Amino acid sequence: MSNDPTAPLLKVRDLRVAYKTDHGLQDVVHGVDFDVYPGEAVGIVGESGSGKSTVLLAAARLLPSNARISNGSVQLDGQDLATLDQRTLRTVHGPRIGMLYQDSLRALNPVMKVGDQVSEMLRAHGYVGDRDEKVVDLFRSVGISDPEGRVSQFPHQLSGGMRQRVMTALSLALSPQLLLADEPTTALDVTIQAQILDLLRHSAVEHGTATVIVSHDLGVIANLCNRVIVVYAGRVVEQGPTDAVFADPQHPYTAALLRAVPRVDTGLHRLPFIEGQPPEPEAMPAGCSFEPRCPVSISDCSTAVPPLRSFGPDRQFACIRDQVADSVAVALTASVETGAESPQLNESDDSLVVIRGLTRSFKIGRGRNRPQLRAVDGVDLEIRRGEFLGLVGESGCGKSTLGRLLVGLDKADEGEVIFNQVSASAGNNRSPRQMRKFSQMVFQDPRSSLNRRMSVAEHLEEALVNAGVERSGRHKRLLELLDQVGLPVSALTRLPHEFSGGQAQRIAIARALAVRPSLIVADEAVSSLDVSVKGQIVNLLRDLQQELGLTVLFISHDLGVVRNVSDRVAVMYLGRIIELRKTDELFVSPHHPYTQALISAVPVPDPVVERRRERITLQGDVPNPSDPPSGCRFHPRCPVGPLKNPDRHICREESPELDLDGSAAACHFASDFAAEQAHGS
Amino acid sequence: MKTLILRRLTGAAIGLFVLTVVTFVMVRLLPGSVEDVLLGTDGATPEVREAFRAKYGLDDPAFYQYTKWIWSLLQGDFGTSIRSGNSVSDELRSKAPASMIIATLAVVASFVFSVILGTAAALRRDRLVDRLSTLASIVGSSVPDFVVGLLLLVTFARRFDFLPTFGYEPISSGLWEWARHLLLPVTALSLALVGVMTRLTRSSVLATLDEDHVRTAVGKGLSRRRILTHHVIKPSLIPVITTAGLLLVAVTGGVVVVEYVFAIPGLGRLILDAINFRDYPMIQGAVLFIGILAIVVSVFVDLIHSVLDPRVRSD
Numbered sequence: 001m002s003n004d005p006t007a008p009l010l011k012v013r014d015l016r017v018a019y020k021t022d023h024g025l026q027d028v029v030h031g032v033d034f035d036v037y038p039g040e041a042v043g044i045v046g047e048s049g050s051g052k053s054t055v056l057l058a059a060a061r062l063l064p065s066n067a068r069i070s071n072g073s074v075q076l077d078g079q080d081l082a083t084l085d086q087r088t089l090r091t092v093h094g095p096r097i098g099m100l101y102q103d104s105l106r107a108l109n110p111v112m113k114v115g116d117q118v119s120e121m122l123r124a125h126g127y128v129g130d131r132d133e134k135v136v137d138l139f140r141s142v143g144i145s146d147p148e149g150r151v152s153q154f155p156h157q158l159s160g161g162m163r164q165r166v167m168t169a170l171s172l173a174l175s176p177q178l179l180l181a182d183e184p185t186t187a188l189d190v191t192i193q194a195q196i197l198d199l200l201r202h203s204a205v206e207h208g209t210a211t212v213i214v215s216h217d218l219g220v221i222a223n224l225c226n227r228v229i230v231v232y233a234g235r236v237v238e239q240g241p242t243d244a245v246f247a248d249p250q251h252p253y254t255a256a257l258l259r260a261v262p263r264v265d266t267g268l269h270r271l272p273f274i275e276g277q278p279p280e281p282e283a284m285p286a287g288c289s290f291e292p293r294c295p296v297s298i299s300d301c302s303t304a305v306p307p308l309r310s311f312g313p314d315r316q317f318a319c320i321r322d323q324v325a326d327s328v329a330v331a332l333t334a335s336v337e338t339g340a341e342s343p344q345l346n347e348s349d350d351s352l353v354v355i356r357g358l359t360r361s362f363k364i365g366r367g368r369n370r371p372q373l374r375a376v377d378g379v380d381l382e383i384r385r386g387e388f389l390g391l392v393g394e395s396g397c398g399k400s401t402l403g404r405l406l407v408g409l410d411k412a413d414e415g416e417v418i419f420n421q422v423s424a425s426a427g428n429n430r431s432p433r434q435m436r437k438f439s440q441m442v443f444q445d446p447r448s449s450l451n452r453r454m455s456v457a458e459h460l461e462e463a464l465v466n467a468g469v470e471r472s473g474r475h476k477r478l479l480e481l482l483d484q485v486g487l488p489v490s491a492l493t494r495l496p497h498e499f500s501g502g503q504a505q506r507i508a509i510a511r512a513l514a515v516r517p518s519l520i521v522a523d524e525a526v527s528s529l530d531v532s533v534k535g536q537i538v539n540l541l542r543d544l545q546q547e548l549g550l551t552v553l554f555i556s557h558d559l560g561v562v563r564n565v566s567d568r569v570a571v572m573y574l575g576r577i578i579e580l581r582k583t584d585e586l587f588v589s590p591h592h593p594y595t596q597a598l599i600s601a602v603p604v605p606d607p608v609v610e611r612r613r614e615r616i617t618l619q620g621d622v623p624n625p626s627d628p629p630s631g632c633r634f635h636p637r638c639p640v641g642p643l644k645n646p647d648r649h650i651c652r653e654e655s656p657e658l659d660l661d662g663s664a665a666a667c668h669f670a671s672d673f674a675a676e677q678a679h680g681s
Numbered sequence: 682m683k684t685l686i687l688r689r690l691t692g693a694a695i696g697l698f699v700l701t702v703v704t705f706v707m708v709r710l711l712p713g714s715v716e717d718v719l720l721g722t723d724g725a726t727p728e729v730r731e732a733f734r735a736k737y738g739l740d741d742p743a744f745y746q747y748t749k750w751i752w753s754l755l756q757g758d759f760g761t762s763i764r765s766g767n768s769v770s771d772e773l774r775s776k777a778p779a780s781m782i783i784a785t786l787a788v789v790a791s792f793v794f795s796v797i798l799g800t801a802a803a804l805r806r807d808r809l810v811d812r813l814s815t816l817a818s819i820v821g822s823s824v825p826d827f828v829v830g831l832l833l834l835v836t837f838a839r840r841f842d843f844l845p846t847f848g849y850e851p852i853s854s855g856l857w858e859w860a861r862h863l864l865l866p867v868t869a870l871s872l873a874l875v876g877v878m879t880r881l882t883r884s885s886v887l888a889t890l891d892e893d894h895v896r897t898a899v900g901k902g903l904s905r906r907r908i909l910t911h912h913v914i915k916p917s918l919i920p921v922i923t924t925a926g927l928l929l930v931a932v933t934g935g936v937v938v939v940e941y942v943f944a945i946p947g948l949g950r951l952i953l954d955a956i957n958f959r960d961y962p963m964i965q966g967a968v969l970f971i972g973i974l975a976i977v978v979s980v981f982v983d984l985i986h987s988v989l990d991p992r993v994r995s996d
Contacts, residue, residue: 060900062896062899062900064891064896065890086905089902090902090903090904091902092902093899093900093901093902094900094901094902095902097900099897099900099901101893101896101897103893106892106893106894107893107894107896107897108894108897109894109897109898109911109912109916110894110916110990110991110992111915111916111989111990111991111992112911112912120901120903120907120911121901121902121903124901124902124903124904124907125902154991154992156991156992157991170897170901
């Protein structure tokens with residue numbers, strides 16, 4: 001083993017990976033080169049289908065059985081892994097390469113105790129010493145509380161954050177030279193993500209491990225990595241130090257991507273996006289794969305694949321043009337500014353929907369005394385006519401349940417919803433069918449919320465029949481709907497799976513519009529879309545809101561998107577709304593400590609800001625919603641509550657009200673908190 | 682765990698109650714009657730028939746008969762067979778063990794074979810082993826068990842005079858005799874079971890192989906054997922065990938044909954004879970016995986289930 005810090009630890013050269021398909025082998029990674037030096041953290045960033053995870057799995061020789069390395073070498077400390085036999089490979093996996101995956105629930109064996117899953121690895125590599133003790137130590141080192149108790153639990157008994165800590169302990173158990181992490185925080189809530197990012201940063205340093213992190217999230221990369229590799233359609237398009245690449249990107253794609261990321265620290269009212277979508281592996285352009293979407297392409301771009309060329313001593317990019325990236329960024333910014341200058345902030349007090357004391361609880365488990373989970377717990381909320389209201393919160397906070405109650409997909413236990421001055425209370429419910437003429441939902445995954453055997457025309461026609469549109473008027477209305485969501489007439493005869501994710505979401509929106517609803521509830525409607533297309537759908541919703549006078553309730557865990565499109569934002573925590581204010585005010589000076597922690601936990605795609613920013617890392621997990629804490633539900637995690645100020649008994653005893661005329665935050669110390677903040681900054 | 686057992690017992694009680702009602706009604710809906718069979722349709726005078734019915738309480742109102750049956754059941758009395766005059770419990774005691782042993786051995790043996798064969802097929806997907814095992818499964822489950830039974834008989838018992846052609850010897854007459862008599866019927870019965878369970882194991886293992894946690898196990902540098910046993914086979918067994926339990930119950934009461942072929946005095950024949958004879962108490966008792974067996978087996982399967990799958994336990 002060499003300890004020369006100037007020699008690369010991992011050297012990937014001309015890596016090509018092909019997948020078996022019905023039409024033979026299909027290349028998805030087309031010759032990737034990169035180096036990883038000892039102790040550094042390298043980020044591989046790209047959108048879905050770019051091949052970023054495939055590169056990582058190929059480097060670890062953990063590709064699925066239908067994929068294989070067709071060419072190239074992966075040298076770890078001079079040893080080529082690409083051609084290594086299985087027996088030798090086993091000695092590499094664990095002591096030399098540690099793996100960290102995205103979905104810890106699926107990546108851990110469901111029928112084996114988590115302690116055993118670490119311990120069996122120690123044994124397989126001949127660990128001498130007390131394995132049980134070592135596992136407990138490892139668990140403690142990754143911040144697992146009560147490690148002695150946890151080792152004998154099964155994965156499903158742990159929270160997502162705890163499971164990811166177990167995965168981390170597993171990946172670092174044998175202090176590998178190299179840690180390969182595939183979207184290590186993507187499935188986590190932001191406050192938990194912040195904890196895991198801290199953990200990864202410190203553990204890697206502690207174990208002297210070099211890290212390669214694959215992520216679609218430029219913020220995570222900016223937070224964690226000193227070098228970044230940008231991949232597009234199976235090729236590296238740019239690489240270099242994170243600071244330099246983020247500050248001064250050279251490739252038009254990098255520049256556009258950086259501009260398209262909805263940032264939590266800047267507010268626009270629309271999102272920039274890149275026209276079109278990435279090429280399919282079977283239809284790769286002959287030249288530069290970004291050329292069809294590139295705003296600055298010239299005719300030479302489509303003749304040959306541009307080679308990586310050097311830019312300064314430690315940077316490379318693959319574009320035949322010089323100094324064009326800036327203009328791409330400028331154009332993209334301009335597109336947003338001209339698109340919606342001075343958005344009509346809806347100041348009207350005219351309420352479209354008034355929600356009073358709305359409660360929905362679910363019984364969980366079995367038995368007579370089974371606990372009740374109050375997913376939505378006495379929510380009061382007014383949605384103003386024509387506004388774009390963002391609803392944010394972490395998983396399990398009840399935001400989706402609230403959305404479902406508003407479209408009649410679920411029934412409240414208590415409280416009432418008044419639409420346009422017509423009440424739908426818990427006891428005297430308007431029929432869900434009637435409710436759906438008024439409000440419609442757009443779901444997260446258009447592919448599964450559309451029937452895969454029904455054409456677009458059939459989907460829309462069904463909705464129109466439901467809306468009571470006469471046969472004679474249907475075709476005209478159908479074309480109108482297509483036009484409103486920006487789909488061509490030729491889309492009518494096609495099936496949902498023939499569309500990309502973004503296009504399919506347009507179909508779902510058209511279907512929702514068919515009944516001419518007043519309210520659209522968009523539940524994580526852009527969360528599964530790539531950054532470069534996310535803006536297309538968000539802006540469409542925004543346009544529809546303005547053109548048709550729609551009211552939009554935009555439910556999302558993505559604070560960056562919410563910041564950039566909403567007029568007002570409501571923050572939910574454990575079934576309650578804890579802050580509700582105008583977007584810019586809320587993001588610039590949050591009044592509730594939870595809101596502040598939430599915002600500060602979101603990494604922004606700017607390494608300089610990431611280093612400087614003071615992050616409030618919340619301790620622990622979100623409490624069990626079936627047994628919420630007394631008083632203020634946030635008090636056990638609150639950075640200004642009784643944890644820090646023991647004299648603040650009121651937090652434990654009394655539940656704070658959301659005072660809409662005053663602070664607009666449900667916190668006993670909201671005004672103090674706001675003042676402290678103003679003072680501090 | 683305590684609530685689980687309590688819940689199972691309540692469910693079992695309700696299930697058994699429903700079973701008694703259904704059996705009781707069904708038996709009485711059978712055309713013909715026990716006196717027709719015993720006394721003939723034209724020979725006996727109406728008076729003789731009346732006396733016969735009165736003797737066995739068959740002239741009582743149906744509800745009274747039912748409550749009487751249930752009352753004696755609760756005291757552990759299954760009633761008396763009209764045909765043989767023996768108590769139903771004695772009949773069951775003499776006939777049921779053979780069937781239960783044959784069924785259990787067949788299910789256990791085919792389970793072991795299926796897991797090996799199914800796993801091998803999944804690991805060598807679309808290769809020779811897989812294709813052969815697929816073919817064998819289809820043949821095994823489509824050829825009727827009596828045909829297999831007869832073939833085995835002709836080959837091993839008749840031609841080579843190696844194994845006995847018929848009958849059942851209790852284990853008390855010696856292990857060797859016992860096993861010799863069981864070998865052919867168990868084999869005949871197993872073939873179809875192996876077919877079903879091999880396919881199930883194969884698809885279950887294939888599904889597990891695709892799961893992320895198997896990739897994690899490979900990425901930990903574990904040995905191939907360890908990955909197979911702990912990370913692939915163990916989670917794959919869960920659906921196979923459930924099916925094995927269901928098959929066990931189905932096979933115990935349903936091996937009539939194999940019992941006939943090998944002339945084994947078992948539960949299937951007992952029931953069939955009882956039905957032909959309209960021996961009401963015997964039919965009711967035997968069906969109830971199988972019902973109890975089904976419940977015991979399913980509780981047992983659930984226990985194995987909860988050992989294998991911790992996610993079931995915490996419910």
